[in-house]
Amino acid sequence: MITTDLMKISSNCGDSSCVGIPDVSTGSCSNESECSSSDCILSPGGNEYFLPSSVESFNIPFVGQEFESLSKGYKFYKDCEGFNDFKVGKTDGKQVKERRTVSRRCGCKAKMVLKFMSPNKYFVFSFAEKHNHDLASETGRQFFRVNRAMTISLRNIVYDGAKVNIGCRKMFCFAKEQFGGYSNMMIDKFKVILESSEGFYYAYEADSVGQLTKMFWTDAIGWRNFEIYGDAVSFDATFDTNKYSMIFTPFTGVDKHDRCVTFASCLLSQESVSIPNAFSDVNGLIASKHRLCMWHIMQKFPLKLCNRLCKDTDFMKKMKKYIWSSVIEIDEFERGWEAVIKEFKLKSNKWLQDLYALRCSWIPVYFRDEPMFGLMRTTSRSESENFFFGQFHKQGDTLCEFWLRFQSAIDRQRNETARLDHESKSTIPTTLSKWFIEDDAADLFTRAIFYKVQEEILASFFEMQIKRMTDEIDGVTHMEIKDVRVKDKLFKVYVSRNHVVCSCKKFVMCGIVCRHAFCGLKQIGVTKLPRSLVLNRWMKIADSGT
Known part of the structure; x- marks a missing residue:
């Protein structure tokens, strides 16, 4: 006292x-x-x-x-x-x-x-x-x-032993072996894999008493997938999978089938940057540009601002018009944001001021020139990955059980990828137009990506209006195209027989040719998709080494 x-x-x-x-x-x-x-x-x-x-x-x-x-x-x-x-x-x-x-x-x-x-x-x-x-x-x-001092999980083990009349000393010795044994089992297993599997890599850290605190691992397939699909990576350290309260953090990307693919994995006793850096140091992620999750930010608007303002007025509708758009320019966004803030008299709101100061980290228009940044605007990929692994793991898994279940999950993921590869290579999707460029796309892309391309091709037939077109200069034709789905906006397209550049920048952000570009190609009579517009990451042969 x-x-x-x-x-x-x-x-x-x-x-x-x-x-x-x-x-x-x-x-x-x-x-x-x-x-x-x-x-x-x-x-x-x-x-x-x-x-x-x-x-x-x-x-x-x-x-x-x-x-x-x-x-x-x-x-x-x-x-x-x-x-x-x-x-x-x-x-x-x-x-x-x-x-x-x-x-x-x-x-x-x-x-x-x-x-x-x-x-x-x-x-x-x-x-x-x-x-x-x-x-x-x-x-x-x-x-x-x-x-x-005993940790909470260790105390629970000793307490459970007391329920079945196992003395504290015996249960503590058992728990000690369990805590050390399972982590050592994973490390010993990794050492064996390292000797027999070229390309396998792991790193780990332990605390002062020898308990595992951080572990990172990947294999040759993970390295290979990262080389092909590592232009956009997501990781979310919120998935608790085992009885030691270690956070499972998979590094997730998007493969050629538009599915989640696991590059590497971490186990962390608490959120830390040191082990993820083991991956980024080797692969250059340190110099990458990072972005915040838009969905989580948008969810905070009713909490940080008046709930009535967000639900009973058109404030959110007007704000989302500028926040979510990826076809406007930066100055358009900044003028639009300022106009909405002024209209609803929120200029003195500290949270909005801080959010605006971070605009380069989450607003899509600031990523229009960043390759493949349109693939991940939220953490939905990581959440989907967590859901997938959650079907294999249980909250009370030991590290031994976790490793066995993880291997099963990865095998399932890679087997599904192999099945999709087989379907894409052994079947030809139905084309809906008589334009040869659609047949060419069906031969090049996986089925999932072809359907996205097909949607853009069909839109170029029925939803585009050419408002202005110049004569060809040095093989390049300039067009201004109206998209009927986008009000008050003309898209500038510079098209030649072997390349297209569009002001919407969909190809830069997602690697898929936009409808405006297809409209321009159709106008000048191109029948084969320019190979400069075919990214290896979306092709059927993406991981074949050719």
Whole structure:
């Protein structure tokens, strides 16, 4: 119980029988033969003092530092890098009579004192860093009580054992083997695969007690898929699949059948960038341009703004006109945004100001010149991938079970891809026009992509109006085309017999020729799709190496 406004978080070697706040802060006074992690300094009087070695200055408490609560201050002191070489305990300042007992107490004065200022605010009143004893070795740290805390999942295992009359000690030993064994099983399995499978790669990290915290892996097929389809990658670290609460994070792309394809996978104890970077460092994702999920942002409008404004007015309709459009120019979007904000008197809204400042990270018009950025505007691909893997995994899976189920899921995904490959190569879809360019597209593209191309071809017949057309100059004809589905917009098309450029930039963003371009090709009599407009990633032979 805290009865004063001062609380010491210290390594002072006091009596551990303090009522309310047990004091377990005893420094080790033994002369261990192992190398310790402390630096010894001499005082002017010849006394030896010990400091944790290799500690960054930002990890050391300082007088005046503030914390929201005592527990946060205690946790900071306890978790300081280099400060886990000695025991840390708490005291309210009361002196406890010393008793004869077996102890390693040596009167160490190292401590951090917090003083109460106001509710939810404490500050560092004093801090003494020097110890009068050598600090524990790396192998000795595990015996401190503060480093022997059980995780929630480990406690649940021990508790479940007690239900069937298995003692705590036996169950703890079993859990220890289980926690270490399953992670080691995966690592051992990866080592075997690495020796027998060229192209397999894995990386992992463990914490100070040897528990697995991060793991990344991929294989030769994953590398190959990334080389072909890695122009757009999505990953979502929200899928909890196992009993250790590790997050499963697949790296997902879009294959030639417009299906999700897994490039690589991660298991993370918490969201972290270090393991995903193992993939990005090798493949150049570090230099990639990242974007935010539009769907999640749009869902926040009613929460951040007045719900009535979003539901009972045409505010959202007008805003979506500019937010979702990928055919307008940047200046059109900025003028439209400003007009809507002004109309509904939201210019002073801080959330909208911040959102507008981030516009280059989520508004489609800012990605019109980025190849293949139209494939992923939301995290729906990752959510679809999570749903797929969720059919194989259960929340309580061990890592052993997870790995077996993961292999089954990947086998299913790749088998489905093989089936679609067979169907695309062994069948020819029905064409709906008499234009030879449609037959050419049917021969080149997979079935799923051909149907998208076919939709654009048919629209070029029935929904396009050529408003202006120039004479051919240097083999290039300039046209201005009206799309009946898009009001107040003329699309500029520059067409030749071997290439087309359209102001809608659908080909840049999605790799599929737009209806305006097909209209231009039809107008100048092209009967074969220019090969500059055929991306390898959409072809039937995309992964054949040709």
